[in-house]
Each structure stands twice: as C-alpha cells, then as structure tokens.
Amino acid sequence: xxxxxxxxxxxxxxxxxxxxxxxxxxxxxxxxxxxxxxxxxxxxxxxxxxxxxxxxxxxxxxxxxxxxxxxxxxxxxxxxxxxxxxxxxxxxxxxxxxxxxxxxxxxxxxxxxxxxxxxxxxxxxxxxxxxxxxxxxxxxxxxxxxxxxxxxxxxxxxxxxxxxxxxxxxxxxxxxxxxxxxxxxxxxxxxxxxxxxxxxxxxxxxxxxxxxxxxxxxxxxxxxxxxxxxxxxxxxxxxxxxxxxxxxxxxxxxxxxxxxxxxxxxxxxxxxxxxxxxxxxxxxxxxxxxxxxxxxxxxxxxxxxxxxxxxxxxxxxxxxxxxxxxxxxxxxxxxxxxxxxxxxxxx
Amino acid sequence: xxxxxxxxxxxxxxxxxxxxxxxxxxxxxxxxxxxxxxxxxxxxxxxxxxxxxxxxxxxxxxxxxxxxxxxxxxxxxxxxxxxxxxxxxxxxxxxxxxxxxxxxxxxxxxxxxxxxxxxxxxxxxxxxxxxxxxxxxxxxxxxxxxxxxxxxxxxxxxxxxxxxxxxxxxxxxxxxxxxxxxxxxxxxxxxxxxxxxxxxxxxxxxxxxxxxxxxxxxxxxxxxxxxxxxxxxxxxxxxxxxxxxxxxxxxxxxxxxxxxxxxxxxxxxxxxxxxxxxxxxxxxxxxxxxxxxxxxxxxxxxxxxxxxxxxxxxxxxxxxxxxxxxxxxxxxxxxxxx
Numbered sequence: 001x002x003x004x005x006x007x008x009x010x011x012x013x014x015x016x017x018x019x020x021x022x023x024x025x026x027x028x029x030x031x032x033x034x035x036x037x038x039x040x041x042x043x044x045x046x047x048x049x050x051x052x053x054x055x056x057x058x059x060x061x062x063x064x065x066x067x068x069x070x071x072x073x074x075x076x077x078x079x080x081x082x083x084x085x086x087x088x089x090x091x092x093x094x095x096x097x098x099x100x101x102x103x104x105x106x107x108x109x110x111x112x113x114x115x116x117x118x119x120x121x122x123x124x125x126x127x128x129x130x131x132x133x134x135x136x137x138x139x140x141x142x143x144x145x146x147x148x149x150x151x152x153x154x155x156x157x158x159x160x161x162x163x164x165x166x167x168x169x170x171x172x173x174x175x176x177x178x179x180x181x182x183x184x185x186x187x188x189x190x191x192x193x194x195x196x197x198x199x200x201x202x203x204x205x206x207x208x209x210x211x212x213x214x215x216x217x218x219x220x221x222x223x224x225x226x227x228x229x230x231x232x233x234x235x236x237x238x239x240x241x242x243x244x245x246x247x248x249x250x251x252x253x254x255x256x257x258x259x260x261x262x263x264x265x266x267x268x269x270x271x272x273x274x275x276x277x278x279x280x281x282x283x284x285x286x287x288x289x290x291x292x293x294x295x296x297x298x299x300x301x302x303x304x305x306x307x308x309x310x311x312x313x314x315x316x317x318x319x320x321x322x323x324x325x326x327x328x329x330x331x332x333x334x335x336x337x338x339x340x341x342x343x344x345x346x347x
Numbered sequence: 348x349x350x351x352x353x354x355x356x357x358x359x360x361x362x363x364x365x366x367x368x369x370x371x372x373x374x375x376x377x378x379x380x381x382x383x384x385x386x387x388x389x390x391x392x393x394x395x396x397x398x399x400x401x402x403x404x405x406x407x408x409x410x411x412x413x414x415x416x417x418x419x420x421x422x423x424x425x426x427x428x429x430x431x432x433x434x435x436x437x438x439x440x441x442x443x444x445x446x447x448x449x450x451x452x453x454x455x456x457x458x459x460x461x462x463x464x465x466x467x468x469x470x471x472x473x474x475x476x477x478x479x480x481x482x483x484x485x486x487x488x489x490x491x492x493x494x495x496x497x498x499x500x501x502x503x504x505x506x507x508x509x510x511x512x513x514x515x516x517x518x519x520x521x522x523x524x525x526x527x528x529x530x531x532x533x534x535x536x537x538x539x540x541x542x543x544x545x546x547x548x549x550x551x552x553x554x555x556x557x558x559x560x561x562x563x564x565x566x567x568x569x570x571x572x573x574x575x576x577x578x579x580x581x582x583x584x585x586x587x588x589x590x591x592x593x594x595x596x597x598x599x600x601x602x603x604x605x606x607x608x609x610x611x612x613x614x615x616x617x618x619x620x621x622x623x624x625x626x627x628x629x630x631x632x633x634x635x636x637x638x639x640x641x642x643x644x645x646x647x648x649x650x651x652x653x654x655x656x657x658x659x660x661x662x663x664x665x666x667x668x669x670x671x672x673x674x675x676x677x678x679x680x681x682x683x684x685x
Contacts, residue, residue: 082610082614084614085611086614113464120461121461121484133484211573212559
C-alpha cells in the first residue's frame with residue numbers, strides 16, 4: 001500500500017503521522033511518501049505565529065469546532081511530554097478584544113480558564129469595551145514541522161522535493177492513495193472556486209517583555225484585518241491583514257506601516273521594540289475545510305484521493321483533528337479494498 | 348525660599364522610589380541619594396520583581412492595601428506606556444497553587460491585581476499534588492531596568508547621587524534638613540535595629556523563553572517567574588542566614604522542585620545563580636523619628652524592612668514616607684529631651 005501525500009506543511013506532515021500511527025501495524029507493507037515543492041522553514045505553517053485559536057464563530061461548521069478541540073486536547077497532552085519544547089508547544093495567556101459586546105466564541109470550552117475581561121483590564125485597551133481572557137496553546141511551525149519530519153523519517157517516511165503537476169502523475173507512478181494537502185495551491189491540481197488565498201503579512205520584532213497575546217476583532221474590517229500581537233518563544237509576531245484574492249508574496253511597505261501603527265496604538269511599549277523582519281504568507285481560505293474522499297477515474301482504472309486542504313488561518317489550530325479524520329477516511333479505503341487484517345467498523 | 352536638603356540613604360528599589368517621590372513632588376526639596384550599592388548590585392536586582400504582597404501582622408490592613416494598590420497602579424501606568432521596556436515593567440499572568448486549601452482563599456490584594464479568580468479543575472490537572480489555586484495577572488518590575496530608569500527620573504529633577512557607605516546617621520544629619528532611611532538590611536547596623544534580619548534567597552536564572560506564565564507554590568519556596576532576559580526559578584527562605592555564596596544543594600533542590608511543577612524546564616539551560624538577603628522584619632518600618640543634635644530636630648523617616656516585598660510595596664511605602672516627610676517639615680518637632 002503506497003500512500004503519496006502532496007504538501008509538507010503542518011497538514012501534510014500531521015496527516016502522514018496519523019496514518020502511520022493508525023495503520024503501520026495493521027497492514028503488511030505501508031509506504032508513505034511526502035511530495036512537496038517547499039519544506040520547512042519555507043511553508044505557510046512556518047510563518048504563522050502559532051497561536052491555537054479558531055475564528056470566533058464557526059458558522060455552523062460543528063465538525064471544525066470538534067477538530068479544533070481535538071487538536072487542543074492533543075497538544076495539551078503533549079505539554080507534559082519530555083518532547084514538548086522540541087515540538088514547539090507551550091502555554092500562553094492573552095486577550096481577545098472587541099469594540100462592543102459579542103456572543104461567546106466557539107472555543108470557550110476548549111481553552112483554559114476562559115472568562116470575560118474586567119473593566120480595569122479593558123481600560124488598558126482604549127477603543128475596546130469588551131473581550132475575553134484565556135490561556136491557550138502555542139504551536140510554532142518552525143519548530144513543530146522539523147520535529148514532525150524527524151518523527152516521520154525515523155519511521156521510514158520518504159520525502160521528495162518536487163512540484164506535482166497532477167494527481168494522475170502520482171497515480172501513474174503507482175500511488176495507491178493520494179492525500180492532497182497542498183494548501184493554497186490546491187487549485188493547480190484541481191480547480192476549486194471556493195479556495196482563495198487570504199494574504200497575510202506579519203512583522204517579527206524583538207520584545208521579550210511581552211508575555212501575552214493580544215487579538216483584536218472588528219467585525220467591520222473582518223477577521224485578522226485588525227491588529228494582533230503574539231509573542232513567540234523568541235520573537236513577537238505583529239499583524240495583520242487578511243487580503244482575499246491577493247497572491248502577492250512580496251512584503252508591502254504600505255501594509256507594514258498600517259500594521260505597525262495599529263499595533264503600537266494597541267501596545268505602546270512596542271514603540272521601542274527592535275523590528276527584525278517582515279514575512280508574507282497566503283492562507284488557504286475556503287468557506288469550509290475540504291476534508292473528503294474522491295474517487296478519480298483514469299481510463300479503465302480509478303484511484304483514491306483524500307482531500308485535506310482549505311484551513312484558512314487556522315491550520316495549526318485544527319491540524320490534528322483533520323489528520324485523524326483523514327486517517328479515518330484512509331481506513332475506509334483500506335476496508336473497501338479488503339486490506340485490513342481485522343475489521344474495525346470505525347477508528 | 349531656602350531649599351530643604353533631604354538625604355535618602357539607600358539606592359535600592361525603596362531608596363530610589365522614595366527619592367523620586369520626594370524630588371518630583373516637593374520642588375522646594377533638593378534630594379541626594381547616598382549609598383554603597385547601586386544597580387546591578389542591590390538586593391532588588393536579583394529579585395524576580397513579581398508584585399505579590401503578603402499580609403503583615405501589625406500594620407492596619409487599610410494601610411497595607413494602600414501600599415499595594417498605589418504600587419500596583421503606579422507600575423501599571425508605566426507598563427501601559429511607551430516607557431515600559433525601558434523601565435522593565437510589564438504584565439505577568441500565572442498560577443498561585445496550594446497543596447492544602449488556605450484559610451484565606453481570597454487575600455486582601457485580590458482586588459488590586461487583575462482578573463483574580465480560582466483555578467478551574469482542568470487547570471489544576473497540571474498540578475496533581477495541589478488542591479487549590481488562584482489565577483491572576485499582576486506586574487513584573489525588573490530592577491535591572493527599573494533602578495537605572497528611576498535614577499534617570501531623579502536626575503531629571505535635579506536629584507544628586509553619592510557613592511558612599513553610610514556608617515553614622517548622626518554625622519550626616521548635621522548637613523541635611525531631613526533624612527529618609529531606606530537602608531534595608533543595613534538598618535540592623537545603622538540603627539541597631541535587631542528586628543531586622545536576613546532571609547536568604549537563592550535563585551537560578553534559566554533560559555526557557557517558551558515559558559510565559561508564572562507558577563508559584565503558596566508556601567513561597569518554589570516559584571517560576573518568566574522574565575525579560577531569563578526565567579528566575581527558586582527559591583529558599585533561610586532566616587538569619589547571611590551567606591551570599593551560592594549553595595549547590597539549594598540549586599539542586601530548586602531545580603528538582605521546579606521541574607516537577609514545570610517539566611519543560613528539564614530542557615532549559617541554567618545561565619547562572621544568584622543569592623540575595625531579603626531585609627526581613629515582622630513588619631516594614633515606615634515611620635518618623637527625630638534626631639536631636641546641636642539644638643536641631645532632624646526628622647528621620649524610616650522606610651525599611653520590606654522582606655520579600657520590596658518591589659511589591661516600593662512605590663506605596665515611598666508615598667507614605669513622602670507624607671511623613673511633608674508632615675514633619677510643617678509640624679513643630681517635639682521638645683528635645685535632655
């Protein structure tokens with residue numbers, strides 16, 4: 001059974017991990033290969049600040065809320081492992097600020113110690129009259145992805161640096177199942193009008209006295225178009241913008257100025273922080289995550305594709321839940337092919 | 348009007364805070380700070396600087412509340428300003444955990460920190476040997492930044508600095524109109540105050556930049572305080588112990604206890620160790636005395652004995668000391684005793 005995963009961001013690598021974990025001992029020869037044109041530290045996941053937090057409201061996508069929570073619980077359990085630092089996982093508390101009262105967010109029960117902000121706390125943030133405080137997890141792509149690759153390499157997963165032109169290309173070379181984790185460029189493999197880049201630009205600064213993340217929400221400007229400040233293990237990530245349809249990977253000085261001014265208003269101490277660099281990434285935005293099977297006919301035969309893309313600005317937040325679901329779908333394929341040594345009705 | 352010459356003895360966090368309070372508030376005073384030790388060699392420089400008071404037995408609670416509230420509000424305003432990084436003052440959130448449920452689950456200072464609440468069951472799961480916890484946001488004030496920043500403020504309003512060890516207050520009183528005694532542990536020798544005693548504290552400085560929240564065991568002996576340059580982990584509370592050398596057994600104990608609370612510390616590199624002697628006393632002494640010399644009554648305002656709460660109470664007690672000074676400059680001093 002040869003599984004070919006397209007994409008080596010957090011989605012591709014974690015899907016490889018889940019598939020290995022669930023099936024390497026259950027089928028006789030499982031080969032997992034990862035194909036990608038970019039690897040860490042150049043993927044979208046590497047540039048993300050790494051704060052576990054879904055969008056405020058799931059718009060009825062209860063599956064996504066479930067996958068987000070699964071990921072949080074999984075990361076929380078990893079905290080006590082001796083590998084937590086090598087995985088890039090740690091706790092951090094912070095503020096979600098709104099200009100006016102809002103209903104409770106979807107993640108209120110997933111995070112730790114969720115509560116409303118007190119008046120004295122809100123006084124620190126002029127312009128915001130409402131918000132929440134909680135402790136969440138950080139998962140830094142620049143550390144997590146290398147850890148995942150190591151984990152996978154130790155288990156004989158092979159990596160190939162190559163841009164895949166089509167699913168058929170891999171199917172013709174003998175792939176039994178293809179897992180499409182190609183993120184924002186999935187459209188190159190199969191047109192998807194629902195998938196769009198949502199360009200983000202961030203500024204990395206040296207401000208080690210900052211120990212809380214601060215996210216602002218302005219429903220008029222839209223998610224992530226409002227300032228946010230997220231301290232990491234070494235540098236602080238300052239953002240943001242969320243420009244739908246913008247494919248430009250170059251840093252924009254106009255965006256830099258806008259982001260910096262708004263962030264300094266939010267956190268005056270930033271004015272004396274040393275700016276290290278800017279970075280631009282394209283979030284793979286979609287109305288909802290595409291996580292489903294597809295059987296593709298190719299002449300007389302057909303091959304299986306599992307799609308796992310379109311995680312917008314919450315890839316790190318949702319990755320484990322989706323990887324486990326992708327593994328479940330993979331299990332379905334194995335069952336249908338009669339490849340499982342003993343049958344389980346569901347994972 | 349002739350300037351009133353005020354001498355502040357001590358350049359630790361209490362001394363400099365007191366000097367700045369006087370110099371900025373009373374334009375008719377000229378302030379001089381005299382001390383043997385300055386940052387980075389004061390006791391406060393090694394302290395983590397987390398604002399967390401304790402309740403003293405003999406000081407009226409309202410006064411203690413005032414001391415803490417004024418210190419907290421003063422530092423919060425700095426944390427919320429562009430000066431924060433210069434001054435080394437910023438918000439710090441974390442957990443205060445107890446192996447046994449304390450009698451006082453909601454201490455007097457719970458109203459003055461931010462967002463005080465009890466920890467949830469899920470939060471307590473990380474600490475299986477602990478039965479109860481408090482979560483809140485307080486401030487961290489790092490003297491390595493804060494003291495030089497206070498010194499700048501002092502000089503900006505004409506304050507003077509003298510690097511010299513003080514051994515005789517009476518002699519100094521000849522040349523000044525008022526003295527503010529902020530000599531910390533040295534008050535034991537300077538004033539022969541036997542109630543002042545050292546409470547030795549040792550900490551390890553570790554590199555663990557992924558740690559953002561503090562954890563403190565309610566017994567005060569184990570704590571993890573993430574700072575700007577490193578994480579301070581500790582500690583010890585050894586009364587009457589004057590040793591300033593690092594004790595390797597203490598280091599071992601600190602590492603063991605802290606790693607149990609925060610397993611990720613096992614991956615942290617130890618950058619150094621530090622020992623400080625807290626100026627212990629049953630209660631801080633913030634009161635006024637008079638020195639009688641050569642027909643003059645020189646007011647001496649004492650502001651020392653803050654134990655492990657120096658940074659925590661520095662501004663509030665400085666304001667109190669300022670008030671005592673102000674009163675004495677306008678009052679008639681008591682008659683000299685023969």
